[in-house]
Amino acid sequence: MRQQVIDILRRHVDKYGFVSVAEYQQSRDALGKQDLYADYRFLDGFETIITLAIPYPTKEVKWSKKGYGRLSRYSYATDYHIVFGDILKRIATELNAIGIRTKASVDTGGVDERWAGHLSNMGWLGKNQFLIIEDYGTYSFLATILVDVPLATEERVHDDCGDCRRCIDACPSGALDNGFEQDLCISHLSQEKIPFGDTEIKYFKTMIYGCDICMKACPKNKGIDIHKYAAFEPTGIENIHLKSLLAMTNREYMAIYGNNASSWRGASVIKRNALAMIYNHRLYDLKDDIVTSMEALKDNPWYIETAELVLKRIDEKERTS
Numbered sequence: 220m221r222q223q224v225i226d227i228l229r230r231h232v233d234k235y236g237f238v239s240v241a242e243y244q245q246s247r248d249a250l251g252k253q254d255l256y257a258d259y260r261f262l263d264g265f266e267t268i269i270t271l272a273i274p275y276p277t278k279e280v281k282w283s284k285k286g287y288g289r290l291s292r293y294s295y296a297t298d299y300h301i302v303f304g305d306i307l308k309r310i311a312t313e314l315n316a317i318g319i320r321t322k323a324s325v326d327t328g329g330v331d332e333r334w335a336g337h338l339s340n341m342g343w344l345g346k347n348q349f350l351i352i353e354d355y356g357t358y359s360f361l362a363t364i365l366v367d368v369p370l371a372t373e374e375r376v377h378d379d380c381g382d383c384r385r386c387i388d389a390c391p392s393g394a395l396d397n398g399f400e401q402d403l404c405i406s407h408l409s410q411e412k413i414p415f416g417d418t419e420i421k422y423f424k425t426m427i428y429g430c431d432i433c434m435k436a437c438p439k440n441k442g443i444d445i446h447k448y449a450a451f452e453p454t455g456i457e458n459i460h461l462k463s464l465l466a467m468t469n470r471e472y473m474a475i476y477g478n479n480a481s482s483w484r485g486a487s488v489i490k491r492n493a494l495a496m497i498y499n500h501r502l503y504d505l506k507d508d509i510v511t512s513m514e515a516l517k518d519n520p521w522y523i524e525t526a527e528l529v530l531k532r533i534d535e536k537e538r539t540s
């Protein structure tokens with residue numbers, strides 16, 4: 220049975236692993252970590268977590284110039300949930316055909332995918348929080364398939380970051396200084412529906428959504444750039460024109476970026492990030508565009524608060540220059 224499962228997985232992905240549901244639960248308890256779900260009921264009836272990884276390229280599009288914001292690498296082109304979702308469907312169909320019950324997911328299944336990936340021997344957890352996988356470095360997406368048959372072994376990948384702390388030193392917000400502080404992570408800030416203060420505003424220089432800084436600092440990515448899936452190649456929309464963005468409705472944004480991993484929180488978070496960039500790029504002539512965008516988003520308190528602060532800071536700069 221194990222070999223049959225491996226043969227199926229190998230037809231679809233190059234990296235996979237197995238961890239027993241029992242070991243996953245025990246290790247989460249031992250870490251004292253609150254899980255993604257409040258309890259483990261989503262694991263009931265399953266024996267093994269199959270972990271899977273697919274690579275995406277490290278190569279980025281160039282940042283156009285002042286007045287544009289660039290998406291982070293993981294959110295180019297087609298959303299990884301769609302790409303991986305299709306692969307999972309095909310694998311699940313083949314596993315079902317040999318009598319195995321499956322529950323597959325990307326992100327949302329309740330499993331901490333990096334932790335399961337580590338336990339299943341696919342890679343190790345880096346100081347930048349990533350599951351670092353041989354050949355892929357940090358540039359991979361993860362998924363899991365719960366199955367009702369025992370498949371796990373006891374092997375472990377033991378590589379680690381050693382004394383290296385390049386990601387910790389590279390993070391502008393210090394999010395990795397004490398393990399991982401989500402509230403400081405720039406990727407997190409770029410996705411949260413919150414008002415920005417001066418501190419948050421200063422982080423948004425060229426990247427308008429997500430953050431790749433701790434990945435780019437990681438020496439384990441040296442020489443890696445895998446172009447296995449056409450769906451992750453840039454499509455020409457990665458640099459977003461800030462002035463045009465402010466004028467877009469959510470519907471217009473979704474028409475362009477709806478299939479893209481940047482869109483799950485809607486256009487307003489991207490527009491809020493654009494406000495920060497407008498200030499950092501000194502695009503003071505966009506003041507009227509900001510005011511117009513505030514009228515359209517007048518019921519959004521965190522957008523309005525950020526916009527008011529940006530307008531205030533622009534006024535201060537203009538008065539002193």
Ligand code: B12
Nearest residue numbers: 291326331332333334347348349350360361406407429430
């Ligand atoms: C919520 C979430 C986020 C949040 C919080 C991220 C975080 N670090 O927790 C935010 C929005 C910030 C985020 C950002 C990003 N994310 Co994200 N995110 C998730 C998601 C959906 C859940 C993560 C989670 O909440 N884990 C559970 C919590 C409870 O874990 P935790 O307490 O932090 O514990 C972890 C570690 O601290 C460690 N740990 C804890 N205690 C101990 C003790 C010891 C001794 C050790 C060794 C380890 C250890 O174990 C856990 C490993 O995950 C996962 C998908 C998933 N279902 O797992 C993707 C996921 C982790 N994200 C991913 C990606 C790509 C990103 C970004 C790169 C996107 C970007 N370019 O901006 C950034 C990277 C930021 C970073 N450095 O981590 C990938 C990572 C792929 C990989 N190879 O590792 C995942 C797996 C999505 C996917 N399906 O591919 N993400």
